[in-house]
Amino acid sequence: xxxxxxxxxxxxxxxxxxxxxxxxxxxxxxxxxxxxxxxxxxxxxxxxxxxxxxxxxxxxxxxxxxxxxxxxxxxxxxxxxxxxxxxxxxxxxxxxxxxxxxxxxxxxxxxxxxxxxxxxxxxxxxxxxxxxxxxxxxxxxxxxxxxxxxxxxxxxxxxxxxxxxxxxxxxxxxxxxxxxxxxxxxxxxxxxxxxxxxxxxxxxxxxxxxxxxxxxxxxxxxxxxxxxxxxxxxxxxxxxxxxxxxxxxxxxxxxxxxxxxxxxxxxxxxxxxxxxxxxxxxxxxxxxxxxxxxxxxxxxxxxxxxxxxxxxxxxxxxxxxxxxxxxxxxxxxx
Amino acid sequence: xxxxxxxxxxxxxxxxxxxxxxxxxxxxxxxxxxxxxxxxxxxxxxxxxxxxxxxxxxxxxxxxxxxxxxxxxxxxxxxxxxxxxxxxxxxxxxxxxxxxxxxxxxxxxxxxxxxxxxxxxxxxxxxxxxxxxxxxxxxxxxxxxxxxxxxxxxxxxxxxxxxxxxxxxxxxxxxxxxxxxxxxxxxxxxxxxxxxxxxxxxxxxxxxxxxxxxxxxxxxxxxxxxxxxxxxxxxxxxxxxxxxxxxxxxxxxxxxxxxxxxxxxxxxxxxxxxxxxxxxxxxxxxxxxxxxxxxxxxxxxxxxxxxxxxxxxxxxxxxxxxxxxxxxxxxxxx
DNA sequence: CCTCGTTATGTAATGGATTACATTATGCAC
DNA sequence: GTGCATAATGTAATCCATTACATAACGAGG
Numbered sequence: 180x181x182x183x184x185x186x187x188x189x190x191x192x193x194x195x196x197x198x199x200x201x202x203x204x205x206x207x208x209x210x211x212x213x214x215x216x217x218x219x220x221x222x223x224x225x226x227x228x229x230x231x232x233x234x235x236x237x238x239x240x241x242x243x244x245x246x247x248x249x250x251x252x253x254x255x256x257x258x259x260x261x262x263x264x265x266x267x268x269x270x271x272x273x274x275x276x277x278x279x280x281x282x283x284x285x286x287x288x289x290x291x292x293x294x295x296x297x298x299x300x301x302x303x304x305x306x307x308x309x310x311x312x313x314x315x316x317x318x319x320x321x322x323x324x325x326x327x328x329x330x331x332x333x334x335x336x337x338x339x340x341x342x343x344x345x346x347x348x349x350x351x352x353x354x355x356x357x358x359x360x361x362x363x364x365x366x367x368x369x370x371x372x373x374x375x376x377x378x379x380x381x382x383x384x385x386x387x388x389x390x391x392x393x394x395x396x397x398x399x400x401x402x403x404x405x406x407x408x409x410x411x412x413x414x415x416x417x418x419x420x421x422x423x424x425x426x427x428x429x430x431x432x433x434x435x436x437x438x439x440x441x442x443x444x445x446x447x448x449x450x451x452x453x454x455x456x457x458x459x460x461x462x463x464x465x466x467x468x469x470x471x472x473x474x475x476x477x478x479x480x481x482x483x484x485x486x487x488x489x490x491x492x493x494x495x496x497x498x499x500x501x502x503x504x505x506x507x508x509x510x511x512x513x
Numbered sequence: 514x515x516x517x518x519x520x521x522x523x524x525x526x527x528x529x530x531x532x533x534x535x536x537x538x539x540x541x542x543x544x545x546x547x548x549x550x551x552x553x554x555x556x557x558x559x560x561x562x563x564x565x566x567x568x569x570x571x572x573x574x575x576x577x578x579x580x581x582x583x584x585x586x587x588x589x590x591x592x593x594x595x596x597x598x599x600x601x602x603x604x605x606x607x608x609x610x611x612x613x614x615x616x617x618x619x620x621x622x623x624x625x626x627x628x629x630x631x632x633x634x635x636x637x638x639x640x641x642x643x644x645x646x647x648x649x650x651x652x653x654x655x656x657x658x659x660x661x662x663x664x665x666x667x668x669x670x671x672x673x674x675x676x677x678x679x680x681x682x683x684x685x686x687x688x689x690x691x692x693x694x695x696x697x698x699x700x701x702x703x704x705x706x707x708x709x710x711x712x713x714x715x716x717x718x719x720x721x722x723x724x725x726x727x728x729x730x731x732x733x734x735x736x737x738x739x740x741x742x743x744x745x746x747x748x749x750x751x752x753x754x755x756x757x758x759x760x761x762x763x764x765x766x767x768x769x770x771x772x773x774x775x776x777x778x779x780x781x782x783x784x785x786x787x788x789x790x791x792x793x794x795x796x797x798x799x800x801x802x803x804x805x806x807x808x809x810x811x812x813x814x815x816x817x818x819x820x821x822x823x824x825x826x827x828x829x830x831x832x833x834x835x836x837x838x839x840x841x842x843x844x845x846x847x
Numbered sequence: 848c849c850t851c852g853t854t855a856t857g858t859a860a861t862g863g864a865t866t867a868c869a870t871t872a873t874g875c876a877c
Numbered sequence: 878g879t880g881c882a883t884a885a886t887g888t889a890a891t892c893c894a895t896t897a898c899a900t901a902a903c904g905a906g907g
Contacts, residue, residue, distance in 0.1 A: 180627070183894055193857045198895055208855060223645075225625040229572065230893035233563035233862050248595070249588035249790060258583050261609050265616075270628075273607045275595050282599075291559040293514070294604075311557075401794050430794045437796065456583060460735050460764045462771065462796050516863055527887045532865055542885060564863035567892050 181222045190218035201226065232293075241483060242295040243325075244274040244286045246302050250399075250427070251455045252472060253301060256325060259476025260299065267484055269296075276302070284308060290321070297321030297483045303369040305332050318494045321486050325479040326470075328496055329370045335486070335494050337478045339501040341371055344468045345378030345422070347503045348450045351466070352420045353382070356511045357448060359391045361411035361418035363428050365399045372396075375424055375452070393418055397428050404431025405438075412439060412447070419447060419512035426451035426458050426467055433463070433508065444510035454504055464506035471499045515556045524552035535560065566627075575817060576629040577659075578608040578620045580636050584733075584761070585789045586806060587635060590659060593810025594633065601818055603630075610636070618642060624655070631655030631817045637703040639666050652828045655820050659813040660804075662830055663704045669820070669828050671812045673835040675705055678802045679712030679756070681837045682784045685800070686754045687716075690845045691782060693725045695745035695752035697762050699733045706730075709758055709786070727752055731762050738765025746773060746781070753781060753846035760785035760792050760801055767797070767842065778844035788838055798840035805833045 187194045192211055199206045200215035207215070218224075232238050241264055245253040257273060264271040272295055274286035287306035289295045298309065298321065305313070305322070313320045313333050324336035352360055362379055365372040376394065383392045393411055397403035404423055408431065411418055423429040429451030433443045443449050443463055451458060454469035478497060485491040521528045526545055533540045534549035541549070552558075566572050575598055579587040591607060598605045606629055608620035621640035623629045632643065632655065639647070639656070647654045647667050658670035686694055696713055699706040710728065717726045727745055731737035738757055742765065745752055757763040763785030767777045777783050777797055785792060788803035812831060819825040 182892095194894075195857060195859095195896075196855085199856090202895085206855080211855085223625070225622060226895095227567070227893050228623075228626040228628040229563045229567035230862090231895075233561070233567050233864090234893080234895045236862075238563065249585055249592050251583055251585055251588075254583035254585075254588050257607075258609060261582070261607075265619075270606065270608075270623075272604065273591075273595075274604075275592060285599075288559060289562075289604075291557065292562040294562040401790075430791070433796070434794055456735075457764070457791055457795075460768055461791075462767070514863095517865095518863080528864080529866075529887060529889095530885085533886090536865085540885080545885085560865095561863050564892090565865075567894090568863080568865045570892075 180227075181224045183224070183226065186215065186219050186222055186224045189222060190215045236293065238293060238296050239269050240272055240295045241269050241297050241299060241480065242272045242274060242286055242289050243299045244276050244283060244301065246276055246278045248273065248275040251457070252425070252453045252470070255456070255472035256301060256476040256479075259473030260325075260480045261476070262473070263477040263480035263484075267480070269480075269484070271480075278302075280304070280306070297323070297487050299323045299325050299479045299483055301325045301327070303327045303329050303371065305334070318491065319486065321483060323479050323483045323486070325475055327369060327371045328374075333494065335482050335491070335496060337475050337482060337497045337499060338371075339470050339475075340498050341374035342378030342381065344452075344501045344503070345375035345424075346382035348422050348452075348468055349379050349382035349386075351503055351505065351509065352422065352448060352450065353386055353388070355420075355448065355509060357418075357420040358388060358512075359393075359416065359418045359420075360388070361393045361395070361408070361421045363395050363397045363404055363407045363411070363421060363423045363432065365397060365424045367396055372424055379422065391418075397424070399425040399427060401427045401431040401434075404428025405435045406431070408432035408435035409439070412436070412441070420449070420509070421447060422450045424452050426453045426455045426465055429465055429467065429508070430457075430461060433461075444508050446513055448509040448512070450509060458504075459506065463508045466503075466505045466507070466509040469502045469504045471501070474499055514561075515558045517558070517560065520549065520553050520556055520558045523556060524549045570627065572627060572630050573603050574606055574629045575603050575631050575633060575814065576606045576608055576620055576623050577633045578610050578617060578635065580610055580612045582607065582609040585791070586759070586787045586804070589790070589806035590635060590810040590813075593807030594659075594814045595810070596807070597811040597814035597818075601814070603814075603818070605814075612636075614638070614640070621646075631657070631821050633657045633659050633813045633817055635659045635661075637661045637663050637705065639668070652825065653820065655817060657813050657817045657820070659809055661703060661705050662708075667828065669816050669825070669830060671809050671816060671831045671833060672705075673804050673809075674832050675708035676712030676715065678786075678835045678837070679709035679758075680716035682756050682786075682802055683713050683716035685837055685839065685843065686756065686782060686784065687720055687722070689754075689782065689843060691752075691754040692722060692846075693727075693750065693752045693754075694722070695727045695729070695742070695755045697729050697731045697738055697741045697745070697755060697757045697766065699731060699758045701730055706758055713756065725752075731758070733759040733761060735761045735765040735768075738762025739769045740765075742766035742769035743773070746770070746775070754783070754843070755781060756784045758786050760787045760789045760799055763799055763801065763842070764791075764795060767795075778842050780847055782843040782846070784843060792838075793840065797842045800837075800839045800841070800843040803836045803838045805835070808833055
């Protein structure tokens with residue numbers, strides 16, 4: 180492997196000059212600069228990353244943890260984050276936690292090892308190591324929460340107005356004429372689900388539908404959507420519309436309807452959440468709350484960079500715009 | 514930040530002993546070992562990653578590039594790869610190339626910077642830096658190709674028997690009674706598509722269907738599936754079945770059918786490829802060639818580790834089993 | 848022609864761990 | 878009790894780039 184000393188020798192200059200020519204070209208006079216650049220190219224020199232990082236105490240790296248990388252909602256967020264990271268010459272390390280606390284802890288420990296300069300976590304739980312860091316450094320801790328907003332964690336976050344979005348979804352169903360609605364939430368441990376649920380309940384209360392909202396708790400998966408839709412439709416007085424807190428659960432719910440010989444949207448309307456890339460192509464095309472997935476990723480990285488580069492002033496919590504996208508899975512009740 | 518020297522001081526031993534106690538415990542006597550461990554814990558010590566990596570010339574990191582991280586096929590492969598990497602105490606850096614040569618090159622350059630010990634690429638193109646490395650180190654070059662198999666690249670690879678799988682799909686349609694088949698391939702630059710196409714053509718030739726196979730070249734996306742299905746169905750003598758080289762294109766094709774007032778599978782059968790996580794939940798549930806996605810990722814990492822740990826003997830090219838999964842999108846022709 | 852400020856370059860310290868080699872302690876055989 | 882092998886520990890070199898500080902070169906102003 181070629182080192183900076185090899186290049187210096189080849190170009191007949193000191194290592195300091197090589198370093199400068201490569202990372203701070205203005206500090207070197209023209210003749211030497213091109214001499215160095217030429218030598219570096221000829222030798223195929225690339226600065227050793229570990230050495231650089233050791234010396235500068237910067238890894239130029241961000242760790243992003245997701246509960247499930249193969250969920251297209253998360254992978255879209257990742258895409259936006261990678262974009263922004265790359266633009267700022269950072270690289271993005273992705274950790275799939277499988278909702279497992281041990282893995283969360285492992286990824287968080289990368290911060291203590293200086294393996295990453297900062298961390299973005301998509302989820303609602305913060306690993307102990309990271310909690311300790313927040314306790315110690317407060318708003319300076321290089322940790323940002325994406326998608327969720329859990330005030331108790333004391334970290335900056337980017338998310339949509341979940342309660343508002345959920346209320347809009349209920350309003351849409353109400354406007355179509357639905358008066359009895361089934362809701363399939365995600366785990367209520369997560370603020371994302373609690374916020375959406377409170378939005379639903381607020382909207383229902385406003386419209387005196389309080390007793391007409393049936394709630395089931397799912398886990399965002401297709402299977403749980405399917406199973407809980409069956410439950411809801413087996414009620415004595417079944418709902419005419421289902422609002423699922425993820426598109427995957429909506430897809431599961433529609434499968435359940437089909438199983439029961441019901442048509443969506445003719446017999447039962449279904450609203451999803453997220454607007455994943457298949458929501459449009461699915462049949463029926465899903466009515467869903469669209470989250471600005473790439474933008475969430477991008478913004479999370481930008482916020483983290485603000486912290487890392489000391490531009491941030493205290494904690495911030497940013498709300499990005501969502502949009503109810505009405506497609507073919509909702510219609511007036513029969 | 515606590516360093517090894519801090520721990521050594523606290524425990525009253527040398528830094529060498531601390532290092533040994535942590536990474537090679539057997540080399541240290543019991544009383545000191547626990548002394549060190551205790552001190553390390555009390556101080557919250559974690560070895561600086563860059564320093565370790567500089568000294569050992571190992572980054573314990575693998576870079577995995579994918580053309581599109583939000584494609585659930587790729588994210589499933591990633592999942593498997595992360596699994597295997599973590600188990601071997603490596604971490605996985607993921608690079609989304611967006612099919613862009615410049616990004617591919619950027620990620621490949623991580624090898625020269627020793628930012629990663631090895632690289633796995635899902636795709637058919639190898640960045641110049643990586644090609645140079647292969648030219649120089651041959652089978653020792655820490656580079657593995659996942660999903661595709663391009664002999665000219667001289668790298669080890671993991672994939673399924675694409676030609677065989679495609680032939681099976683055609684056979685399935687033939688068995689159902691289809692005699693005129695439309696095929697929507699991926700870009701023919703990639704061996705994956707060429708292999709599948711030759712499988713299709715072989716099967717067609719064997720059954721004297723040579724002139725009954727209409728081929729269109731897509732790009733694996735939902736949109737191209739939709740558009741090309743329209744083209745195929747506008748033919749004078751339209752096919753009664755479509756075989757798409759990705760589930761996404763199959764989903765697009767089914768949308769096109771619906772647009773034209775045709776039902777899948779009653780009027781036209783559709784076969785996909787990959788068995789992404791929505792293939793089952795989609796309506797109609799897709800008949801598709803299932804690839805062992807997680808296993809491909811896992812195996813690719815294992816092969817790379819074999820190279821990195823000098824266990825590999827020359828190049829290898831591993832074929833994992835695929836399976837034609839028959840669901841609801843195929844039926845006899847009308 | 849000297850001095851001072853500026854620019855360009857070089858020298859060497861530095862970052863934090865690992866590990867070859869040197870040294871000391873321990874145990875066993877005779 | 879001595880000698881020797883073995884185990885435990887310490888000392889210090891090493892990995893490679895960056896950068897503070899020192900030095901040299903140069904031009905301008907007096």
